Amino acid sequence: MRVGVLAAWWVVLTGVLVWAASRFQGFPLAAAREAAVADHAFRFLTLMASPVFALVVVALLYSVLGRRGQGDPPEPPPYVPEHPAVPRVWFALTAALAAYVIYNPGLVGLAEMREVPLSQLLGGSPGGRVRLASLGGADGDLVVRVRGSRWLWQFEYPEQGVTARELVLPVGRRVRFEVTSTDIVHSFWVPAFRTKIDAVPNLTTYLHVTPTRTGSFEASVDLRVQCAELCGVGHALMASPVRVLEPEKFDAWVAEQARR
């Protein structure tokens, strides 16, 4: 009886949460393939968390409302021996759930983020050659060298021979960012791309992003390069605008920059 009531409330609350999570649209602007992967993983984790959250909340509410004792202190309830199967089942179920979440969206999402098959997630593992720089999957169509310095960003397009203080990208091309710092650790983050990588002195780190929609900082504050690693006085203000353009407009921008 008691178990039946609990189970019914659990199912109802789980249903409500799953419904709400699957309709959740409260993400910032998603302007890259990586953003879609991250948002999908976020929503999926919310769905997976719903039954867990619901179970604890229902048990908590039930015990407060239905198991409240009388008296100061209440008379202890008669002791009922524990059924040894309950913790075992709980352990097995939570372990299975954890294992599944590690697999999906954990490893699956990681592989999607990097655009590599699952089998390559351990690339450069101790059995192979250990490399200190993050590799970040296959190479891109466009290389942008990002340099963080206290407290500004600089973007160099080596193939185009252009250097700029704003980040301008063509839509639909896979960009390979080669990130470094001239002084202390910064972090290269574009909220609309949902990914970041630290800018570390004496090291080049890599990040791959494929912008999927055009836009600009003026239209959405999520399209900005924001330093995400504490770097002293100017940290909060270390941001640069991002513009994602149609390919022909990007080419025009490159040509204009090259003339300067």
Place this chain on the structure above:
Amino acid sequence: MRVIGPVLKGLLYGAVGYVLGGPVLAAAVRAAGGSFPFDLELAAGSVLGTVGWLAGVGMWDVWARGWFGLPLRSWPEEDGVARYFRFTTDHKVIGIQYLVTFLGLLFLGGALAMLMRWELMRPGMQLLTLNGFNQVMSLHGIIMIAVAVAILLGGLGNYCVPLMIGAHDMAFPRVNALSYWLTPPVAVMLLASLLVGGWDSGWTAYPPLSAVNAPGQVLMIVAVVIFGLSSILGGINFLVTIARMRAPGMTWGRLPIFVWSVFAASLLSFVVTQYLAASLLMVLLDRVAGMSYFHFARGGTPVVYQQLFWFYSHPAVYIMIVPAFGAALEVITHFARTPLYAYRWVVGGFLGIVALSTIVWAHHNFTSGMPDWMHAPMLATTEAISVPTGLVFLSALGTLLRGRLWLRTPMLFALAWVWNFLIGGITGIFNADVATDLHLHDTYFVVAHFHYTIMGGEIFALLAAVYYWYPKITGRMYDERLGRLHFWWSFLAFNATFLPMFWAGLHGMNRRIADYPAALGGVNLWTSLAAFLLGASFLVFLYNFVVSWVRGPRAEANPWQASTLEWQVPSPPPVENFPAPPVVVGAPYVYGIPGVRHAVLGAAGGSER
């Protein structure tokens, strides 16, 4: 004067130590033609100052004289309020010293948080400068970390563990006093750092920033290393005490769950704290000795620091939270009037957390440029830690569902702990998952997550435990109505403050910023107003804590009719705790089982109920 004499003497000796180790030594070396950077002057001065402080405050008289064949001097054990201001070895005195000191620091850290929320209330700069904000933020961070590490273990652990296992004191009482008296210099150094430019690198002190910023950083490093020493000494003391000082019949399977949680956390603080000291000392060597571990201009490798640092600092969150698990479960089982559900599974959970916590560190480094292959295994180990943590929830919920709940203030806070840590735990998965963490890392999503786990989890469990043990420690009863008011006010304000931060983080509000885009103004205004309410709720606690201690009604020995040993002696307990060693004959939580007892107290005491 009699009361604060040792403290004044400690301050004097400390000042002499600082001057000799710092300015005088520096002047001597410089006069001899050598170079002596100001950073080194600060470091050497504060180390020698700490030694002087310890000697003056009583370590020389009651301990160190013996090392030189001199007769020791001692004070009477029962000496009123004076024993709280000197090198007293009674674990109950030390517990109160820790509890009051770190409650004070909790309020100081909270006041700094209020400053930050005032600054962040609106876009643009309000009150502080950019650099001022970074200093306030850094100070808030390190003070709260210190509070979180020390307040439960040092305060309630010291007070309650010997009582709960039927011992007369800790295994090493003088080491215990040393652990405590190392902490005031830590607080002084952290605050004094503001006099030499402060430091702006947060509590994590990542180099190269921490290798090149203001000299205040040096005081922070020395303070944290000394605090780590205190933490290691405390850990050893708890391990030996629990292993060797248990009363006859107190088998490992009969230990109250709070004692088990202190044991697990002590194991961690003993094993991992040295990594924090090592990483910070390397930064110090970069600064004062021209080393090039991390300094960018000398070819240093900053990412190595981040690995070493988190090898301590992730287990550290379990040093904070595992005793909170124990305290909350302790309160839950007594106030549900039923034995703790799945006791052995929880103990296994604690030990599983200890083991796993040492192999998850690099989930803080997913975006740091570490080798790619580390992402997958660190994601897996981190998420696996939800399984032993799940056993803690199993125990809490099983106990609640099988019990008859007594909803007094301690229980209310313990129930809030379940809710808060549920949210903190679930959102932890989002930070462990690489696909979501690449965005959420270093944002307010993380800020909200760790405030839900450490404040909502640990501090709410601490409050449950403080209200629970308040009559035992003070011998007075707190005001129940004010306790409930504090509960509802702080619980609602806490959730109103930190729940919206998840949204802010998801929407691009990064951590540790003094200013933010105007689009985030609404959520920050709400958060600031809720934070002020949260801060104000603690004034109710402060009033209740202080006034009840002075004027509250006398507490009986066992107001909760609880079964564990600390409640079978008077409130507060006598210096020797038990007139004769108690004999433990059964499980710790004997509710609803007629005729079964936890322990039989020695006949000499006559305090048997």
